[in-house]
Amino acid sequence: MPQYVLKRIFEMIPILFIVSVLIFFFTHLIPGDPARLVAGKDATAEEVTIIRSELGLDKPIWDQYITYMGNLFQGDLGTSLKTRLPVMDMFADRFMPSIYLTLSSMVWALILGLLIGTLSAVFKNKWPDYLGMVTAVSGISLPGFWLGLLLIQVFSVQLGWFPTGGIDSWKSYVLPSLTLGAGIMSMLARFTRSSLLETLKADFIRTGRAKGLKESIVIPKHALRNSLIPVVTIAGLQFGFLLGGSVVVETVFSFPGMGRLLIDSISFRDYPVIQAELLLFSLEFILVNLLVDILYSFLNPKIRQVS
């Protein structure tokens, strides 16, 4: 197992390299001139030229790439064209809040999603199933934007329980994580239900019940565990996406996360920030994938043997 993990980590290096090349050249391919945007609408042509050379954008693109990679290997992500602050500084205040928000959303979405999914499968076509699936369908279909504003209206404006936004205390995370997790919870509930229904038809479940195993053993240990592979896959994917920040939730709750920073940087053509952020997201995504693969092997001994 440790060997396998190590091998996977080594495999990340060429992937990240290819990703960095793609990110760099595609970022520079977007039409739009950062120098012009930095200089402002009322800037003269000379000013734009001065700023372009100041930012090193007048050099050939290969040159720029080599400089970029050189800095990257020294752990320097560069300086934002827009704010002139080191990219690291801009990430510092946003990275941890993004992680906390992702984790808190994932945790409740996983717990509730599994619970609802399991209940729905066990009580198929009975009221817990209907209730669960109505919840799940609503969770998927409610746009995050609308749900967020609704939660603010009820819990901040009317009841005054939670702040409307910011990151002042743990309370600030409640509404954003509810909004962010709602869709994921619903998706997990639906996947758990269908996967579990499939498993419950299997022979080994019938055998288990026939030999007198309690339902409290059959369902969690035999049925649920064997139904988790697709659920873990989906959860892993969602986790990776969430780490990339959520523009909608960050906007509604004025949450200082990574998603809005990326959007702002793209519209400003802030190359160093875009590149650093995309690279970070790729890294996070690869790591989450690795985690999912390791989880597979815990869930299914067959996979363990193969790897």
Place this chain on the structure above:
Amino acid sequence: MKKKTKIYGMPFATNQLSGCEVNYFKFRESTENQTAKNEIPENQTKGGNEMRRIKFWRILLLVVVSAVLFVGCSSNESSSGKNGGSKKDNDELVIAVNENFITMDPHNTGDTNSNSVQSAMLEGLLGSDEEGKIVPQLAEEYSISDDALTYSFKLRQGVKFHDGEDFNAEAVKANFERIMNDDSLRLYSRGFSLITNIEIVSDYEIKVTLKEPYSGMLTRFVSAKILSPKLLEAGSDEIGKNPVGTGPFKFVEWVQGDHLSVERFDDYWDKKERVKKITYKPVPENGSRVAMLKTGEAQVIYPMPSQNIKELESNKDVEVKKIPSTIARYVSINTMKEPFDDVRIRQALNYAVDKDAFISVVNSGFGLPLDSIIPSKTLHYEKQEVYKQNIEKAKELLKEAGLEEGFKAEIWGNTNSDTMKGMQFIQQQLKEIGVDVEIKSMEEGTLSDEIYGAQTPEDAKVQMWYVSWSAYPSDTTNATKPLFYGGSFPPGGANTAYYKNDQVDQWIDEVNMTPDENKQAEIYSQIQKQVYKDAPWIFLGVDEILAGMRSNVEGVYISPTGGINVTDANLK
């Protein structure tokens, strides 16, 4: 109020209800336990299995219900007496704005929000008042020589920087030299590159000499905030993150993307009662900003979304401020492209558009018609005779120009929803006179590339551009020269109408040479008349700025450029 009590009542009702349910479950649980115990040992029938399964799930349900109950109760407790409205103590003012701050380096700032925050901490030799007029700030008085080349300032004495340094002529010189010597700073190319000499006359007197006259220079002395000489030595990285000036508030912290806070500077030269702390928060979503104002989490929000005005006007705790701005909205018409090179066509386009309808449809009724080439708050503004909507006249002009049948045209704009609305409005209005407009909306960076990428007027592909312009009220130069001067064609300026009138060029040169305000007014009057008649734009409207404030806020105002002034901020 009525609404509030209703919702407050709800959780209690549900709690009680679920409380009953729990008891009911418990009761059934215990009875079934007994029956289950009795039955199961007898045989492993399917029914027994069923019972056990039901039992398991019932317990699970019980757990869930009690968990929900627990969460409900605990949050209920914590909420009692802690309503958002009363949470903030009276010593903190929270201001929510729509965008992130970009930099705290005042010599290199291009956005209004960064400027707003800086103005709480930093001051220039000159400042501007509520109307945008230039007033002395760190300079007690100033004068301009007759040749418009030398500016003399008498500085205020006894002023301290937040780090304890003294404010004097040396400090001013160090600041101006920083800007003169760094061509990457925004202010360099906006006036400061023209400085040839800075002379310290005495500790509190300083003279600045320019290479050539530039009438926008006074406004630049407002923008050029004076930083502590110690900070200047620390370099640009530090300046951008940790500004130190002489203003009424001093910097505390800036958490990227979340907030920036400042606290009262007790040694400020103008002693007045002020609030202890101000926190600025970027809140991009309109609805969230309004919610913050309602709950009292923010005392000032800017901008205030127009769709919420009605709802808040009845709220006694909140005041809505409407301020005429210097933001002009217009469609620039490429005067070098056929058929727009004919002034009659451009006038016809102006006659085709109903300005009042524009304001009510596109600006939700908040705005004024643009009745000159500059907004009414701009210095030397003079009202012109508006192109009132007159379809007959517009058609007549088209006929005279030989285009009775109308023609096809393209309008460009960014992807902002308000811009889209505006372009659709223009499209619909011009259809009335047979002009078939195709809308092309482009993402901002791409659009900027398309417009400023054209190296010569012949390269330019733009026909009409739906856009806005804003300059400081005192800076008529910046409200005219980049837009109507023959030397300001893209990429060297924003004259995207490619408007060139030799007479106007001469006037613009002339007006920038004279320090005499009366003469300036006279020339600007002529410029406005001529350009308005030449119609290089479809003149649309001037925005009214909307801000929301809690009624206990005092001494905070929004300037015509959208800057938030907190110099005398206090809470009742």
